[in-house]
Structures are given as C-alpha cells and as structure tokens.
Amino acid sequence: MTRIFLSxxxxxxxxxxxxxxxxxxxxxxxxxxxxxxxxxEIAERCGTAHAVGVSSGTAALHLALLALGVGPGDAVIxxxxxxxxxxxxxxxxxxxxxxxxxxxxxxxxxxxxxEAVVKQEKIKAILPVDLFGSCADYTALAALEVxxxxxxxxxxxxxxxxxxAGSFGRAAALSFNGNKIMTTSGGGMVVTDDExxxxxxxxxxxxxxxxxxxxxxxxxxxNYRLSNLLAALGRAQLSRLDEMIKRRRQLRERxxxxxxxxxxxxxxxxxxxxxxxxxxxxxxxxxxxxWQAHELGAHLDRHDIETxxxxxxxxxxxxxxxxxxxxxGAADRLFATGLxxxxxxxxxxxxxxxxxxxxFLERR
Ligand SMILES: *Cc1c(COP(=O)(O)O)cnc(C)c1O
Numbered sequence: 547m548t549r550i551f552l553s554x555x556x557x558x559x560x561x562x563x564x565x566x567x568x569x570x571x572x573x574x575x576x577x578x579x580x581x582x583x584x585x586x587e588i589a590e591r592c593g594t595a596h597a598v599g600v601s602s603g604t605a606a607l608h609l610a611l612l613a614l615g616v617g618p619g620d621a622v623i624x625x626x627x628x629x630x631x632x633x634x635x636x637x638x639x640x641x642x643x644x645x646x647x648x649x650x651x652x653x654x655x656x657x658x659x660x661e662a663v664v665k666q667e668k669i670k671a672i673l674p675v676d677l678f679g680s681c682a683d684y685t686a687l688a689a690l691e692v693x694x695x696x697x698x699x700x701x702x703x704x705x706x707x708x709x710x711a712g713s714f715g716r717a718a719a720l721s722f723n724g725n726k727i728m729t730t731s732g733g734g735m736v737v738t739d740d741e742x743x744x745x746x747x748x749x750x751x752x753x754x755x756x757x758x759x760x761x762x763x764x765x766x767x768x769n770y771r772l773s774n775l776l777a778a779l780g781r782a783q784l785s786r787l788d789e790m791i792k793r794r795r796q797l798r799e800r801x802x803x804x805x806x807x808x809x810x811x812x813x814x815x816x817x818x819x820x821x822x823x824x825x826x827x828x829x830x831x832x833x834x835x836x837w838q839a840h841e842l843g844a845h846l847d848r849h850d851i852e853t854x855x856x857x858x859x860x861x862x863x864x865x866x867x868x869x870x871x872x873x874x875g876a877a878d879r880l881f882a883t884g885l886x887x888x889x890x891x892x893x894x895x896x897x898x899x900x901x902x903x904x905x906f907l908e909r910r
Pocket of ligand 1: 721
C-alpha cells in the first residue's frame, strides 16, 4: 500500500510535454520564452500588471519586502499562525517581525488586533498570509493604510470579495514548492501592479547587475531567478490549475459531509466560497467530541495516511522566542486542536482515507 500524503505533486502528460519541449528548445537557463510566458500568464491569473519569476516563495517574499524598502530598524506585522518562511523573510531584510494572533474561525490574521497594533507601534508593513488557501480579510486590512505585502504562497486561484489572491497590497508572493496547489518543483513569483517594484525585484533577483557590458553592481543582489525549464513545468501546471482546485474542493466537501453533525468538530475556514482548498483542516474540541485531533492523526498514520497539526505558531518557535507578539490565544488553541488532512489533487484513492476515518469514529 502506498502512503497517502497531505499534498503531493500532481503531474500528467501535459507537464512532460512542456518540459521536453523546453529542454529541446535549448532554453535551460533562467531566461527564455517559457519564463516570459509564465510570468504573463500568472500576472493575468492574479489580475496584476507585472510578475517576476523567482526560485522560491521565500525569495519572492524577501524581494518584495526589500523593494518596499523594508530594512533594519523597521517592524513588520506577521501572523503568528504561518509557516516560518513568512517571518524568516522579514528577518533576512534586517527588520523585526511583530507577531499578531489569528481569528478562530479561519486562522487568518485578526484584522481588529492589527488595527490596535498599528495605533500603538510604528509599523512599516503588514505581511498577511492567505492561510491554507483562504484569503485574509483585505477589506479590513486595506482600511488601515499601512503598506501590505500579501503572502499568497498557499492561495493561487483563491479569491476574496471577487478579487484574485495575489492582487492585494503593494505586491504579493506566490510559491510553487512541491506541496503547493501547483508546483515547478521549487519556485515562486512576485506579482504586483507597481512597475517600479517589479523592475526592482527583477534587478535584485539577477545579482543586481547593471545594464553595462562589464559586471557593474550598485547594490547587493541575489541569485533568485526561476529557470526557464521550471517555468515550462509551471505553464503546464497552470493550464490544469482549475481542474486541480476542483479536485481539492471535492475532497473538502467530502470531509465536510463526513464530519457534519459530529459534536465539537468543525472545518477550519468552512464556508469561504473563494478558498482554493489547498489544505483542509479540522478543529476538534476534545471535551465535546470525546476525542482529540492528534488521536485521529495517529490512527491515520497507522493506515499510512499522512496528516499534520496546523502550523505551530511563530511565537512558540524556539527561534522566535522573546519577539514582540500580540496574542489572544486563538493560534495556540488551533495548534492544539487542529489537524490538516490529506488534500492533494493527486490522491487517487480517497475511499481509503474515509474508510480509515470511519473505523476511527466507530471505535469512539
Ligand atoms: C510555502 C510557503 C512559503 C514559502 O514558499 P517556498 O516556495 O517553499 O519558499 C511562504 N509562506 C507560506 C505561508 C507558505 O506556505
């Protein structure tokens, strides 16, 4: 029996064809027609004027922050409930992350708490995360009039108030890491409407080389560009994005049906019509349910089915101990009671997951 993972890459003959064509074209470096086309296609999907293909989502966050002018002495608001890369990118620039707690219903950053923070502290930028593929509340966050960089690493294809993820704030970062909704094996993109910002990111991503015949540098640059080969893979994945989102959504609906009516069990972010359903998580109140999320996780693991607690909050991470944090306890509770379930579009035998869940619930 093969292990069922949370979110593994979903490849088809289309990817093979695009990749082989790119290889045969000779454009194997981080420059070429597939990279240009991939940037155009992603910008179109996100509803932005510009896109810059880079080597990872983390690199995209780093460049977007640098282009915004974030640096030493600055404070940037980061949700505490996120993957470490969000906070790390802030630290790379020399700025300080200020962690802010989340809403209990969907785990996204608590906009009213952000409002309280920006009234009391000098904040250079807000870096909201679109958690597990549900957009943060940009309607409330935009009203605060602090520059926003959107961490849309998990949210390509999602929408908020009818607008696509990636279109909020001054710029957004996408990730094409192997476990994301679509992948280039590794890769990312900065998307923005701001032409200067896009040009600055492109410049910094290519070692900040000045446009003269010899090697001339006025800035410390980075080697962050995306390979043309991987961009070809990305174009193939993008052509299948809607189909892959549909499969993830169907899986989420099936989880919703299975857990409906069970006391103390809910789906995190249930009812967001704009979610891309990257990862589905359940939240289990052990007093009401009579069982704990991690017990279901252990049971599924014995059936060779992967699950994972929701992100361990940044303020609990050893590396970020002692940093400033504005907390309500919501992220702590979600970490203690939440479980990400297998959500990938490449899962071919979901019946196995549901049989194992049935077995667990029948024994309770
Ligand atoms: C995956 C992820 C990243 C980092 O993307 P990489 O491509 O792996 O560098 C950043 N932020 C969030 C919220 C993520 O989930």
